[in-house]
Amino acid sequence: MKKLVAIVALMGLFSCNNEEVLLPQENVSVMKEMTDHSPIYMFFKTEENKDDKEKLDTIVEVNRKNSISSTNWVFNIDKRLPLKLVIPEIMELQDKKKRSSHSKTGTMNVFTYSDSVAKNLAFFPFTDVEFKYSKHFSKFFIKKHAEHYRNFHNFTVNFNKDNKITVDGNDISREEFIDFIKEFAEFTSDGKITMLHLNFDNRLTYDQYIQNKILVWKATNNEIQLSSFEFVYDEKKLPECGCKL
Template identity: 75%
Template sequence: MKKIVALVALIGLFSCNKEEVLLPQETISVMKEITDHSPIYMFFRTEENSANKEQLDTIVEVNRKNSIASTNWVFNIDKRLPLKLVIPEVMMLQEKKKGSSHAKAGMMNVFTYSDSIAKNLAFFPFTDVQFKYGKHFSKSFIKKNAQHFANNHNFTVNFKKDNTITIDEIEVPREKFIAFVKQFADFTADGKMITLHLNFDNRLTYNQYIQNKILAWRATRSDIQLSSIEFVYDEKELAGM
């Protein structure tokens, strides 16, 4: 049985056959190790723009050759890649694994990043996450499915293109986010679960995505949970609705 243990440089570099993936960095490990895994790599690449040869376009190159459906899948994604390239690939791989006859119950999907304090490779599980991509946003989704959320306090958390944060359209400083959420939970104290519905502008980088997910995760406790549905939106598509 294979095992990934804490071996990552402070710069957050992960290598695959001499090719490098720059990993996001954080100061906490959600998970420190995982067994029986298959690695998947998403490399940062650039290519010449066909319309403007002086301009380079960012593209993603995915190495999924070792993705065995009966194992845990470890996603090593370059932190410079934008979500508009990353999430569609993640969604396709999720469907591939789900539809495989070799899929095994209990196997996880995890994102990797570097814990710069503990100096180890860390993991963020997203096995149960369902991504809504493009023209979806949690506020309208909750309205359309109100019966499923009626027993909760529902917060729409939006990580915007400039990486600022709003909660129900109120801008909240990053350093006050966790306290804001927990203070609301303490204020209500009515027995209802608080659910954080996360929305991400698709122009954010994967680095920003992981940092924001961990920030939201740090705000959770027994009465505060993250929704299993995440919204990665295209601002132009939302404006056109």
């Protein structure tokens, strides 16, 4: 078995073939080790805007040549990249792995980030995550699939374009989020499992995405779980509802 070993600098810098990936930083390691892996890199690049040569457009460059379907996939993604560039690439790679005849049951997909406290490379699993992209939002999805979700107490958690948090349309500060979820879930669940449905504006960066994912992960326990569906939306493409997201 091949063990992933990396030295992560304080700034969260990861190098591959003389190209650099700036990793997100957090203060906890969800996972510390990964074996039998294939690395996938998403680099932050810029190019000249076709309509305005004085402007630069951000693009993503994906190195997927080492993505062996029978192994765990480790996604090293530059923290500056917006989700609108990152998520479609992840979805394409997820689909590739599922369709591969060499795909092996039990392998994982994980995101990498830097643990600034332990000063090690850390991993966040997302093997079972299915992304709903662009025009989907959990509030409408739950309503459409009410039969499936009626046995859960459902919270719609949204991280908007300004990286502010709402829970079922109510503004919640980042500092209060974990306590709010745990206390509100205990008060309203009526013995049901609380299901958190995560929504992210696609203008958020990958850095903000990982920070938000870990914040929510800290709020979970046996009675509070994450939905396997994640909604990364384009606000302009959501249906008009006249309500606060």
